[in-house]
Each structure stands twice: as structure tokens, then as C-alpha cells.
Amino acid sequence: MSTSPGFAGKAFIVAAIGTLSTAWLMHEAPTQSADVSLHASDDIPAHATRDRASTPPAAQAAQAASAVPPAAPAYRVETAQVTHSFSEAASKLGIDAATAAQLARALAGRIDFRRDLHPGSEVRFVFRNDAQADANAQAGTQGNAQTNAQLNTQTGAATAASTTATADEDLPLAVRISTGKTSHDLFLYRNLDGKAFYYGADGQSNAPSFARYPLDYTRVSSSFSPHRLDPVTHRWAAHDGVDLAAPAGTPVHATARGTVTFAGWETGYGRVIKIKNSGDYSTTFAHLSRFAKSLRAGAQVREGQVIGYVGSTGWATGPHLHYEVHVDHVPKNPLTVALPKRSGMSAEEKEHFAEQVAQFEPLL
Structure with a gap:
């Protein structure tokens, strides 16, 4: 009687051999971490990763800050030489005729622009930078709906004051006129209504309620x-x-x-x-x-x-x-008499004004 296995026995033997082969192959294959990364940083050499990890946080912050471009200065100073008149020198720096006349009136009691200024006299202005003004304007528009609603409920007087304050944002913040022997400073100040005035550093109005001269004489x-x-x-x-x-x-x-x-x-x-x-x-x-x-x-x-x-x-x-x-x-004597001056600021206004003078006077 033959002892060779039948067909079913052969099939069983083949399946067993296949199972053992698969197990042996899996045992010999190299193991791989289950946490597979798909980031490009996997290609960074190991020493670079160690260097970055060893950098102190303060140094990392300094490197990040250096990558940010420096902010534009909030103010700029511009200077012009007088060749013919104050208004001409002012116009070279973009000062309109109305502002030049306002500045001339503010100094009417201290300087005669027709006689005291001469070629070589210098005028210096401090302006708010346009970039800074645009940034302020942008920041002002980022309020939420609730803030806008509150602004819309303000009185008409407050709205008018705001309009006045923003209508002449390009006014010079400080002015110095140097004649060679003396210099005269003016600083911009706005009252509660937003109206612009120019005062001396002491908070007194330089503009008299009288003009010194009644005509253009020879x-x-x-x-x-x-x-x-x-x-x-x-x-x-x-x-x-x-x-x-x-x-x-x-x-x-x-x-x-x-x-x-x-x-x-x-x-x-x-x-x-x-x-x-x-x-x-x-x-x-x-x-x-x-x-x-x-x-x-x-x-x-x-x-x-x-x-x-x-x-x-x-x-x-x-x-x-x-x-x-x-x-x-x-x-x-009309040429030397003390002329009455316009009213100045209150004590509280002078305190705020002094802060502005301390800020802008070093720029002149």
C-alpha cells in the first residue's frame, strides 16, 4: 500500500512552506518607525538641526527682529534758505499761502518779514511724516462696529471739530526762523474745537491784536x-x-x-x-x-x-x-510801543503744550 500523500496533503505542505517563508522575510527586513514624516525638513542635515536647537531664545528673537525693516520716523525736518521772502521760502517746502500768512501773523509782533529777513536767513519746519500719518489713519479705521456706532452718535460739534483737525494735517508742527542774529520759534497747538494756533515756547501768542505797520512804506x-x-x-x-x-x-x-x-x-x-x-x-x-x-x-x-x-x-x-x-x-511811538497780544492758553492747556514743545524743540 502506497504511503505517498494525496492531493490535499500536498496542498497543505505548500501552504505551510509559504507561511514560513513570509515569516522569515519579515524577520530579516529592516524595521521602520511608525512615525513617518513627510516634511521637507527631513532633508536637513542632523548637525543643522542640532545648531538650531542649541540657539538661545533671545538670539532667535534678535534674528527675527533684524529681519523686520525699520519703521519710518514719525517726523521729518525740512529747511529752506530765504532768497526773496518768507512766503517764497515756505512755498519751496510745500507750505501754502494761507499757512504762510498765518505764520507771519503769529510773529508779527516779533519780526518784520520785509526788513528783518534777508538773503541767507533760514526757515526750518517740522512735519509729520506722510507714512506715519497714513499709518495713524489706517489704525483709526480698524475699530469694530461698536466703536463706529459710538462715533456716529457723537454730537455735530464734535464731528465738526474732528473735521477741522484732520483737514489740515499737513500743517507744520514747529517752525524756526533764523535771521542770523536771532531766531524765533513757533509751535502748533489745537484747542478743544480742533482749531490750529501757533504759540511761542512759553505758551504765549506772539501775534499782537495790533499790526505794527499800516502800509508797505519805503x-x-x-x-x-x-x-x-x-x-x-x-x-x-x-x-x-x-x-x-x-x-x-x-x-x-x-x-x-x-x-x-x-x-x-x-x-x-x-x-x-x-x-x-x-x-x-x-x-x-x-x-x-x-x-x-x-x-x-x-x-x-x-x-x-x-x-x-x-x-x-x-x-x-x-x-x-x-x-x-x-x-x-x-x-x-508807533514803532516801539508795546502792542496788546491776543489771549493765550489756560494753565491746563499750557501744561499739555509744554509737552509738545519738549518733543519738537530738539528737532529745530
Whole structure:
């Protein structure tokens, strides 16, 4: 009887051999971690990984900071040389005519722009950088809906103040005018309504409520004096004002706000205008060729308003303006008299203003 296995036995033997072969192959194959990484950092050499891991956190932070470009400075300083006039020098730096006039008024009591400035004088301005202003504007627009709703419920007065404050963001924050011998500084300050004013470093307004000069004259033909030989009467008498020579027809301006008390003819004065100004001040304008239209006694005039024109009426040897300033009815020298200044800031406002001066004065 044959002892060879049947077909079923052969199949069993083949399956067993296959199972053993598979087990042996799995045992000989190299093992692999179950945590397989698919990141590109797997290609970094091991020493680079060790170096990065050994870098202190402070050094890593410094490296990260150095990769960030430096922020633009918040302010910039620009300088121009005077060649012909202050307004021309200011326009070179982008200052418009209205702002230049505002600055000139703010320094009217300290400097005569026509005579004190000369070629070589220097004007310096501190501006807010456009990039910084844009960043501030962008930051201001990132408020949430609740903040916007609160802003929309503010009063109309507050909205108007905000509009005023943002309408002239390009105004210079500080100004220095150097004539070679002296320098004069102005600093921008906004009141609670957002209106812009310029003050000296002490918080006082440099702008007087009076202008020093009533016209664009060529020279002082006769000075203020308690005793002068009159060129017409040939007698010694007080000269209660100054004679400012100018071509006939040159406009004459009111030097301060006030009320016309007289406009007519007087012996010696010829055509003359007398104005009662604020406080104890009054002014007189004589030898005029004619008056401005509609000017009469009782009329209100503002500073800078044209009130008449240069002539040689009355006792005059040539075209000029005779100009007087009286304080409490006493004649004073118009070229040196202390002129009343506009009201300054409150004590609290001065405290905030001093902080601004400390910030911007070193930049000038």
C-alpha cells in the first residue's frame, strides 16, 4: 500500500512552506518607525538641526527682529534758505499761502518779514511724516462696529471739530526762523474745537491784536519826537506819530479792529481817519488822498482792512502817511510801543503744550 500523500496533503505542505517563508522575510527586513514624516525638513542635515536647537531664545528673537525693516520716523525736518521772502521760502517746502500768512501773523509782533529777513536767513519746519500719518489713519479705521456706532452718535460739534483737525494735517508742527542774529520759534497747538494756533515756547501768542505797520512804506521820513522843527510851519512842536513815505495811492490798512470815530478833514492833518481800538488804544491816519468806499464815522473795521490811500493833503511836503498810536489818550511811538497780544492758553492747556514743545524743540 502506497504511503505517498494525496492531493490535499500536498496542498497543505505548500501552504505551510509559504507561511514560513513570509515569516522569515519579515524577520530579516529592516524595521521602520511608525512615525513617518513627510516634511521637507527631513532633508536637513542632523548637525543643522542640532545648531538650531542649541540657539538661545533671545538670539532667535534678535534674528527675527533684524529681519523686520525699520519703521519710518514719525517726523521729518525740512529747511529752506530765504532768497526773496518768507512766503517764497515756505512755498519751496510745500507750505501754502494761507499757512504762510498765518505764520507771519503769529510773529508779527516779533519780526518784520520785509526788513528783518534777508538773503541767507533760514526757515526750518517740522512735519509729520506722510507714512506715519497714513499709518495713524489706517489704525483709526480698524475699530469694530461698536466703536463706529459710538462715533456716529457723537454730537455735530464734535464731528465738526474732528473735521477741522484732520483737514489740515499737513500743517507744520514747529517752525524756526533764523535771521542770523536771532531766531524765533513757533509751535502748533489745537484747542478743544480742533482749531490750529501757533504759540511761542512759553505758551504765549506772539501775534499782537495790533499790526505794527499800516502800509508797505519805503522809509521813515520823520520819526516820533516830543520836539521837532515842523518843515511846514518852521516851528518847534511835538511830532506825535511817524511819517511813513510811500507812493501816492498806496493802500493804508487798519492796524487793529475798532470803530471809526472820525473820517474827514482837519487842519494840518488834511484827510484823516481816527479809530477807537480795544482797551485804551486808538490810532490816527493822516494826509490821506481819499478814504475807502463806505468808510464813515461809526463804521466797524477789522485788522488789515483797507481804510484809505496815501496822499499829501494838509500840511505835507510830499506823499506819506502820518500814523499815530495813543494809549489812554497819550501819544506813543508807533514803532516801539508795546502792542496788546491776543489771549493765550489756560494753565491746563499750557501744561499739555509744554509737552509738545519738549518733543519738537530738539528737532529745530
